[in-house]
Amino acid sequence: MDGRIYTIGELSKLSGISVRKLRFYSDKGLLPPTARAESGYRMYSAADLERLGLILALRDAGVSLAEIARILSKRLAIGSVLELRLKALEAEIKSKRRVAAALRAAIRVPDPTLADLRRIWTVTKLSQSEFRAAIESFFEDVAADAKMSPEWKKQMIDASTPDLPDDPTPEQVDAWTEIMAFVSDREYVAELRNSMSTMWNGEFDPAAYAEASNATFARVREAIDQGAKPESEAGKAIAREWLERSAKAMNKAPDKAFLDWHNDQYRKYHSRSARYYELLRILRGERQPDKISEEWSWINAAMTGLL
Numbered sequence: 622m623d624g625r626i627y628t629i630g631e632l633s634k635l636s637g638i639s640v641r642k643l644r645f646y647s648d649k650g651l652l653p654p655t656a657r658a659e660s661g662y663r664m665y666s667a668a669d670l671e672r673l674g675l676i677l678a679l680r681d682a683g684v685s686l687a688e689i690a691r692i693l694s695k696r697l698a699i700g701s702v703l704e705l706r707l708k709a710l711e712a713e714i715k716s717k718r719r720v721a722a723a724l725r726a727a728i729r730v731p732d733p734t735l736a737d738l739r740r741i742w743t744v745t746k747l748s749q750s751e752f753r754a755a756i757e758s759f760f761e762d763v764a765a766d767a768k769m770s771p772e773w774k775k776q777m778i779d780a781s782t783p784d785l786p787d788d789p790t791p792e793q794v795d796a797w798t799e800i801m802a803f804v805s806d807r808e809y810v811a812e813l814r815n816s817m818s819t820m821w822n823g824e825f826d827p828a829a830y831a832e833a834s835n836a837t838f839a840r841v842r843e844a845i846d847q848g849a850k851p852e853s854e855a856g857k858a859i860a861r862e863w864l865e866r867s868a869k870a871m872n873k874a875p876d877k878a879f880l881d882w883h884n885d886q887y888r889k890y891h892s893r894s895a896r897y898y899e900l901l902r903i904l905r906g907e908r909q910p911d912k913i914s915e916e917w918s919w920i921n922a923a924m925t926g927l928l
Contacts, residue, residue: 627664651676684703763810789904825870825871834863857923859920883924
């Protein structure tokens with residue numbers, strides 16, 4: 622290595638760092654001088670110049686002076702420090718993107734009120750874990766009076782919780798806000814709780830219901846793709862099969878009372894459910910319309926034809 626010795630002024634010129642800052646690093650023990658001249662001036666070596674370069678690089682990366690001191694004393698690995706700093710920086714970037722998304726969403730609202738701003742700001746600052754916690758709380762409330770299996774509840778939560786984009790579009794912010802309004806609507810929660818307690822009454826067979834719905838909706842999708850109408854004979858046949866199999870899974874008779882119950886559930890909840898699936902599609906960045914709502918509409922129309 623170069624054996625040349627530099628004065629603090631020369632080191633300042635070579636590095637572009639002020640003499641005052643170099644003295645500060647020296648006094649902190651980060652850049653002690655290699656030697657001192659007879660006059661007492663600090664003298665530095667080529668190795669000190671390289672050490673200074675490392676200090677500056679770490680400071681640019683946001684590493685604290687205390688952490689730099691530990692690195693230079695070999696008490697802390699550079700890689701470990703940089704990894705932690707990178708995670709912190711990525712979290713900061715994600716947070717800034719969410720703030721920008723909140724600002725864009727607020728700007729799109731004509732004459733936003735304080736309530737608008739509070740709602741948008743709160744929603745866009747939610748983390749993924751906080752968002753999932755809100756969904757979980759919603760389903761806990763909905764299933765409070767029902768004998769729902771934990772597996773079914775987890776499946777519903779997983780299917781209803783989207784991954785939140787790091788840099789959401791204005792449309793995704795709006796969808797995000799609307800979903801939170803859904804799960805915060807106490808009246809809606811009460812309605813669903815009553816419906817779930819009726820369905821999950823201890824006699825419901827979720828495995829049989831899932832098998833029946835999968836088979837039925839596969840037939841519904843095939844019928845839709847072939848252009849079959851719900852009121853057609855094929856539609857009525859699918860509707861009768863669904864009525865019988867769903868009634869069996871719920872330990873009910875496939876009679877008019879059960880058919881009326883089916884239609885009442887659809888009338889009360891389908892529009893909201895369809896909207897929820899649409900919001901999930903927007904959040905996931907999916908371009909194709911949701912097929913579940915189309916299939917439910919088709920089978921309900923076919924069942925209405927049985928009356």
